[in-house]
Amino acid sequence: MVGGARTMTTAIGMGKHGARAIDAYLDGARYEAPPKHPPISFQMLDLPVYLESIRHAQQELPLAARASFAEVVQGLSQDEGQAEAGRCLSCGNCFECDNCFAACPEQAIVRLGRGRGYRVDRDLCTGCGICFEQCPCHAIEMKAESQPTSGPLGTIGEPLAPHSFRVRV
Ligand code: SF4
Ligand code: SF4
The missing domain is CATH 3.30.70.20 (Alpha-Beta Plaits)
Structure with missing residues (x-):
């Protein structure tokens, strides 16, 4: 689960790099990725500012129904997925809260x-x-x-x- 989320965020990050590289190419320039900032630990976050938000559990097929190639983990609905994305703490990255x-x-x-x-x-x-x-x-x-x-x-x-x-x- 955690590995899947990390793969997803890595894929999104690589997609952003790709889009910026294409944009620079179309402008006749070369995209240079900015330097990475140091990792931000959990203790460095100002947690009381964030709203408490319960994690959405994915439904799973009951054991008795797992006798086929049907997906065991059922995934999230679009609304649930968007709610999960909204739980991101944006560690070290400005999310324009003002x-x-x-x-x-x-x-x-x-x-x-x-x-x-x-x-x-x-x-x-x-x-x-x-x-x-x-x-x-x-x-x-x-x-x-x-x-x-x-x-x-x-x-x-x-x-x-x-x-x-x-x-x-
Ligand atoms: S706007 Fe960005 S830099 Fe300013 S407090 Fe919010 S997250 Fe931090
Ligand atoms: S004056 Fe404003 S920008 Fe400068 S350190 Fe204080 S709060 Fe931040």
């Missing part, structure tokens, strides 16, 4: 449109980390600046934008 957009006190997160994710306006961002805390699936990564900031300083000399970060989509 939490970060709504939570940012500086309006530094810019919506790029459905399916295109978000951009962070570094001129407005103070590096407060609220978006990072609000993201249910750990799609936001915050990185400490490697160099001392040359940006504005606060009342006690603290850098006002001490982090750089990116939103993975």
Whole structure:
């Protein structure tokens, strides 16, 4: 069951790569797959944000009826399959829930449109980390600046934008 789900997600992922490669080819370019982000563990998810959703069990033929080549596991209906897809936790991948957009006190997160994710306006961002805390699936990564900031300083000399970060989509 788990192996089947993994095979399915792998197939969908390869399909997306294929579609992007064809799109790039038709544009006369070459598609380069973006680097993979590190794995996101279960502990890194903000679980209370997700709704509880019961897994749909597939019906199975009773033992007494398994004397033919009929499928034993009966599969899911279309509605059940869509409901199962909706249970995906989207670990590490932005699913455009808008939490970060709504939570940012500086309006530094810019919506790029459905399916295109978000951009962070570094001129407005103070590096407060609220978006990072609000993201249910750990799609936001915050990185400490490697160099001392040359940006504005606060009342006690603290850098006002001490982090750089990116939103993975
Ligand atoms: S870290 Fe930047 S983008 Fe995120 S909530 Fe704070 S100000 Fe907004
Ligand atoms: S980065 Fe996270 S919080 Fe922001 S829209 Fe995507 S999933 Fe939601």
